Amino acid sequence: MVNVTARPGHEVLDVIGVGFGPSNLGLAIALEEHNATAAPEDRITARFVERQEKFGWHRGMLIEDATMQVSFLKDLVTIRNPNSSFSFLSYLKERDRLVDFINYGSNFPTRLEFHDYLEWAASRFTDRVDYGSEVEEIVPVRSEGGSVEQVEVVYRHGGGTVRRRARNVVLATGLTAALPRGITAGARIWHNKDLLHRAPHLVGTAPKRMAVIGAGQSAAETVEYLHRTFPDAEVYAVFARYGYSPADDSSFANRIFDPGAVDDFYTAPDGVKEMILGYHANTNYSVVDPELIDGLYRTHYHERVAGKERLKFCNVSRVADVVEVDDRVELAVESLIDGEREVITADVVVYATGYRAGDPLWLLGGGLPEACGRDVAGRLDVRRDYRVGTEALADGTPVTAGIYLQGPTEHTHGISSTLLSNVAVRSGEIAGSIVTGGDSGSGRPAGVPATDGVAAELPGVAHTGR
Numbered sequence: 001m002v003n004v005t006a007r008p009g010h011e012v013l014d015v016i017g018v019g020f021g022p023s024n025l026g027l028a029i030a031l032e033e034h035n036a037t038a039a040p041e042d043r044i045t046a047r048f049v050e051r052q053e054k055f056g057w058h059r060g061m062l063i064e065d066a067t068m069q070v071s072f073l074k075d076l077v078t079i080r081n082p083n084s085s086f087s088f089l090s091y092l093k094e095r096d097r098l099v100d101f102i103n104y105g106s107n108f109p110t111r112l113e114f115h116d117y118l119e120w121a122a123s124r125f126t127d128r129v130d131y132g133s134e135v136e137e138i139v140p141v142r143s144e145g146g147s148v149e150q151v152e153v154v155y156r157h158g159g160g161t162v163r164r165r166a167r168n169v170v171l172a173t174g175l176t177a178a179l180p181r182g183i184t185a186g187a188r189i190w191h192n193k194d195l196l197h198r199a200p201h202l203v204g205t206a207p208k209r210m211a212v213i214g215a216g217q218s219a220a221e222t223v224e225y226l227h228r229t230f231p232d233a234e235v236y237a238v239f240a241r242y243g244y245s246p247a248d249d250s251s252f253a254n255r256i257f258d259p260g261a262v263d264d265f266y267t268a269p270d271g272v273k274e275m276i277l278g279y280h281a282n283t284n285y286s287v288v289d290p291e292l293i294d295g296l297y298r299t300h301y302h303e304r305v306a307g308k309e310r311l312k313f314c315n316v317s318r319v320a321d322v323v324e325v326d327d328r329v330e331l332a333v334e335s336l337i338d339g340e341r342e343v344i345t346a347d348v349v350v351y352a353t354g355y356r357a358g359d360p361l362w363l364l365g366g367g368l369p370e371a372c373g374r375d376v377a378g379r380l381d382v383r384r385d386y387r388v389g390t391e392a393l394a395d396g397t398p399v400t401a402g403i404y405l406q407g408p409t410e411h412t413h414g415i416s417s418t419l420l421s422n423v424a425v426r427s428g429e430i431a432g433s434i435v436t437g438g439d440s441g442s443g444r445p446a447g448v449p450a451t452d453g454v455a456a457e458l459p460g461v462a463h464t465g466r
Contacts, residue, residue, distance in 0.1 A: 012165045013045045015402075015434055016153050018138070018363065019172035020050035020129050021057055022118060022420060023406035026076045026427030027170060028125050029086045033077075034431060044434060047164060048129045049155050055122040055131075057115055060193045061218060063225050068114050069217070069247070069289065070257075070420050071107040076121055079259065080424040086124075091117045133157040139366035140399065141165055148399040151368070168402035168434050171363070175355035175407065175418065183322060183351065188329050192218045192352040199229060199348075207233045207347035211331055213319055214352030215239035217247070220288040222352050224296060227311050236344055238314040238333055244296070247287035248280070256280045256414070257421035265414035266384055270377075277415060284415055286354075314342070322349065357408040357418070364403075367393040372403065380405070382412040385433035386426065402438050404430050 015031070017024040028048060035043040077084035084090070088109075092098040095116075101109070109117075122129075134156045141150040152165050177191040185191055190198055192214070210233055212223045219239065227235045255261060256276070265273060296311070303309045314333050320341060321332035331344040360380065361369045373381035373389035381389035382405060390399040406426070409417040416422040 010165055012150055012167060013047055014166065015044065015046045015168040015170060016151075016164055016166040017046065017048040017170045017172060018135055018153065019174060019406075020048045020055065020122070020125075020131075021172060021174055022076065022423055023172040023427070024048055024170060025055075025118065025122055025125070026423040027172075027406070027430055028128065029076055029084070029121065030080070030427045030431035031434075032125075033081060033084065033086075034435060042435075044431075046128065047166075048125070049133045049135055049153065049157075050129055050131050051134055053132045055119050055129075057118055058111075058193065059115075060196045061221070062112050062115055062196060063221055064110075064112065066111045066221055067106070067108040068111055068420075069108070069249075072109050072114075073107070074257075074421050075117065075424065076427070077424050080428040086121050088114075088117055091120050094120070130155070130157050130162070133162070135363055136161075137365045138169055138363050138368065140368055140393065140397075140401070142397060146397060148371075148393065148397055148401055151401050151403075166401075168404065168438075170404040170406060170430060171360055172406035173358075173360070173363070176358050178354050178356040179351055180319070180353060185351075186324060188324055188327075188346075188348050189322070190348065190350050192222045192350050195222055195225065195350065199226065202230070202348065209234045209236070209344065209346045211236040211238055211329075211344055211346045211349045212352055213238050213349065214354070215241045215244060215288075216286045216352060216354065217288050217292070218354070219352035220244055220292050220296060222350050223311070224292065224299075226350070227299065233347075234310050234312060236312045236314055236333075236346070238317055238319060238331075240316065240318055240336060241286075242315050243313075244288045244293045245282065245286065246290045246293060247284075248282045249289075253280060253283050256283055257416045257419065259422060259425040262413050262416065262422065262425075263384075266412060273411070273414075277410070280415060284419065357410075360405050360408040361388075367395075368399070368403070370394060371399045379411050380408075382409045384429075385438070386413070386430050387433055387438055400438075402434065404433070406430070 017027060028046065031044045031046050072088045075088040077086045089098065092101050135153060136156060137154045139152050140148040141152050143149050150165050150167055151169050152163055153169060154161065154163050177193050179185065179191060183189065207230055210226050212219055212226065212235065223235055223237045265276060268276065300311045303311055316336045317333050318336060319331060320334040323330040329346045329349045331346055331349055332341050333344055334341045361372060371390050371393050373391055375381055383389055386404050386406065386409060388403040388405060390403060392398050407418050
């Protein structure tokens with residue numbers, strides 16, 4: 001077991017954030033806004049570690065004209081603090097596009113514009129982020145009093161090893177691209193996350209046939225993009241459904257993403273949690289914007305009228321076999337209705353098969369994973385303030401250092417856990433918990449009265465209730 005002992009002279013930060021995507025960017029902002037009004041002795045010191053060389057968020061899917069699926073008001077701050085200088089509206093003002101955006105007449109900016117907003121916000125924290133860094137391990141630091149009040153984050157940066165200590169660590173390492181078992185990405189088999197990194201290299205090579213596997217928003221966007229970008233190629237869409245299913249974006253259904261819905265979900269019995277996730281899966285999982293569905297259908301129909309069908313659909317089907325041979329991919333597509341198979345020879349196969357959450361504790365060492373509490377189903381004990389409930393190390397040493405999760409908390413906090421919709425409030429709750437010393441054991445962020453389930457006592461954090 002790694003045994004690190006705290007000694008005088010070591011700089012100890014209040015928090016280290018692992019990963020610097022939108023979630024920990026939101027946390028950085030919440031802490032910045034706290035520090036702006038706090039007394040010097042109450043200010044929070046923070047640093048972030050990010051694997052990428054610069055800030056980036058799904059760059060491979062920043063398709064021209066693709067729009068966000070959430071309102072611009074669900075930015076990094078507005079629901080928590082409408083007066084924040086980090087808001088999307090502040091970004092527009094600084095970019096001299098505020099009036100133009102108003103005239104644009106939509107609540108949904110393009111994905112490219114929203115990414116530019118995120119980069120704009122992230123640029124204000126360059127001095128507090130170690131980009132191009134790979135975390136190797138997070139280990140406990142034993143105090144002279146015999147408890148673990150700090151952790152040490154060990155990471156590679158600039159060709160050397162860096163060790164930083166903190167009283168809290170916030171893990172926001174994102175999701176992992178999911179490919180079916182037995183499928184390996186390569187030169188001609190991609191996950192859609194690499195679409196814009198790889199597809200431009202095919203321009204001018206005259207691909208004849210491409211296939212996209214999947215039935216969700218990313219799959220439909222990939223089909224539309226390939227069909228538009230390669231006007232001489234056939235594009236096959238392969239999915240198990242009869243057709244693309246529309247996303248439920250209605251006003252009442254969208255309440256599942258409200259900050260107050262997190263409180264409802266957290267306190268609900270397990271059976272009700274499962275029911276809620278089942279009822280409202282069609283707001284987020286394997287669904288497509290109705291406008292995109294209509295556009296693809298119109299394209300398909302017009303091609304049939306013209307007698308030149310490039311957009312083809314293999315519905316109620318599955319991929320039975322994939323073989324990459326030289327400069328092509330042989331794709332065996334099997335009908336789920338009668339078992340009949342069709343072999344498609346494609347230049348490229350794109351799997352738009354989503355993402356999966358890995359083990360959120362995979363970076364922890366020194367006995368820390370075993371000290372993290374779990375419920376009877378073996379799932380992590382995540383408190384209302386997103387802090388993992390910790391017990392003692394195997395040798396009985398108590399762990400009081402804070403371990404927080406951003407992302408893999410759907411089983412406790414609901415469907416918005418990995419989404420942008422709740423970034424502003426969630427970041428404020430975590431920041432508030434860090435400021436006030438962590439979860440009090442009540443299941444709520446520390447400092448939050450029992451009648452208020454949204455944000456901790458933190459300057460600029462709105463108490464929106466339910």
